[in-house]
Every structure is written in structure tokens, then in C-alpha cells.
């Protein structure tokens with residue numbers, strides 16, 4: 426992890442320093458230090474239960490670590506005052522695994538909601554923005570559909586349109602391809618990369634879908650279940666050849682050691 430030292434003071438982007446994640450006395454991960462560059466896709470990977478979602482929840486300020494810090498564009502997340510944290514929240518878009526569209530609202534109303542709640546935009550401007558965001562995710566003209574009428578892949582796209590409603594700089598995705606067939610999953614990967622490029626988004630994705638990892642990740646971190654810390658950081662194409670044994674096994678889908686299997 427020596428390369429991290431070069432990235433510890435990003436003016437733009439996210440820096441995580443010496444983060445410790447625990448539930449009471451139960452350690453999940455510790456000594457996590459890494460940097461995420463602007464307009465890149467960073468994948469958090471590791472076997473089930475290693476702490477990927479827990480790390481993501483800390484990074485979007487839904488949980489507080491007892492040690493370490495998370496810095497967005499040079500500003501510490503945890504010690505920032507309320508106004509600063511609220512401003513930062515607006516720059517973060519999140520797509521949870523469940524997508525969580527409001528089922529009683531149309532797709533258009535779902536995407537409009539963050540703008541109604543957090544901006545002073547008028548109805549016409551919001552309608553324009555909704556149309557623009559839906560077009561960006563390949564759902565042009567789908568405003569009046571109900572979420573239940575959409576396929577799983579379309580629901581993810583609608584969730585993405587809502588996640589980017591406020592033009593965030595950071596987009597967090599928790600298992601974006603979960604439950605999707607391989608083709609739909611591939612299309613979602615292409616969309617995520619398009620959003621990175623078109624909107625200069627920094628995307629932070631939790632996933633253990635190997636095809637997705639190799640397709641979308643500019644950079645990645647592997648959270649190890651045994652040592653409770655990150656044991657690899659970098660481009661997955663490099664890690665699959667030159668990473669530690671457990672990381673190569675994970676990326677090659679080879680059988681993992683018995684002690685690790687027991688904790689799954």
C-alpha cells in the first residue's frame with residue numbers, strides 16, 4: 426500500500442486515513458487508508474461479510490468511526506460543522522442495493538423529489554432537469570411510469586437518475602448489479618462509466634461481481650476478512666496477476682481457504 430502516501434493530500438477527491446470500523450467490541454476493518462481520485466471509479470471488494478457496506482455507510486456519513494478520518498476535497502467529514510456536512514451531503518448521490526424508489530410515485534416524481542426538497546428550483550426547471558436526468562440514464566420519456574411497471578434494470582436506471590438529481594460530485598453504489606442478468610448488468614456497467622465520463626463523477630462502488638469489477642474499476646481496494654484490513658489496492662487487472670494470494674484467488678474465483686469459508 427506504499428502508493429497511498431502520494432495521495433494523502435488530494436485537493437479534490439476523497440482521502441480515507443487510518444479508519445477503524447467496529448460494532449462495539451467486534452472489529453470489522455482497521456487501518457484503512459486510501460485515496461479516490463476525481464472522475465474515477467473506485468471499487469470496494471472482498472468476500473461477503475468483510476465490511477464493504479459498513480465502509481460505504483461510513484463514507485456517506487450514515488455511521489461514525491471511532492478512529493480515523495474521511496476527507497472530501499480537503500474537508501474532514503466527521504468534524505465538519507452541520508452546515509458543511511449538509512452541503513457535502515448534497516454533493517453525494519447514493520444508489521442502495523434495494524434501489525428504494527418510492528412505489529407510490531411515478532418515476533418522474535421520484536427523480537424530482539430531491540430537487541423539490543433541497544433546491545429552490547421552480548416546477549418548470551425541475552421538469553426540465555427530470556427529463557435531462559432520465560435521458561442521461563436511457564429512460565427518456567418514462568416520467569409517468571410507475572416503478573412497479575419497470576424491469577429490474579430500468580429500476581436501477583431510475584434510481585441512478587434520482588441519485589444524480591442534485592448533480593453530485595460523488596456517486597456511491599451498493600451492489601449495483603445485484604439481481605440483474607448478465608446482459609442487463611453489462612449495460613448498467615456501461616452506463617456507470619458513461620456517467621463518470623459525462624459528468625466527471627467519482628463513483629465508489631461496492632461489488633463482488635467479477636465481470637463488473639474488471640470492467641468498471643479504475644482503482645480498487647480489497648478488504649480482507651482474515652486480517653481485518655485492506656491487503657491490496659490498485660487496478661484489479663494488476664491485482665489478479667500480482668496481488669496477494671487471497672486477492673488473486675478472489676479475482677480468479679478460485680476456492681478460498683477453509684478458515685475464510687467458515688466465517689461466511
Ligand SMILES: Nc1ncnc2c1ncn2[C@@H]1O[C@H](COP(=O)(O)OP(=O)(O)OP(=O)(O)O)[C@@H](O)[C@H]1O
Nearest residue numbers: 448451453471472473474475476477478479480633
Ligand atoms: N448493525 C450491525 N451490528 C453489528 N454487526 C454488524 C452490523 N452490520 C453489519 N455487521 C457485521 O459487520 C460485518 C461486515 O458487514 P457488511 O455488511 O459491511 O459486510 P459486506 O462485506 O458488505 O457483506 P456482503 O457482501 O454480504 O453484503 C459482518 O460481520 C456483519 O455481520
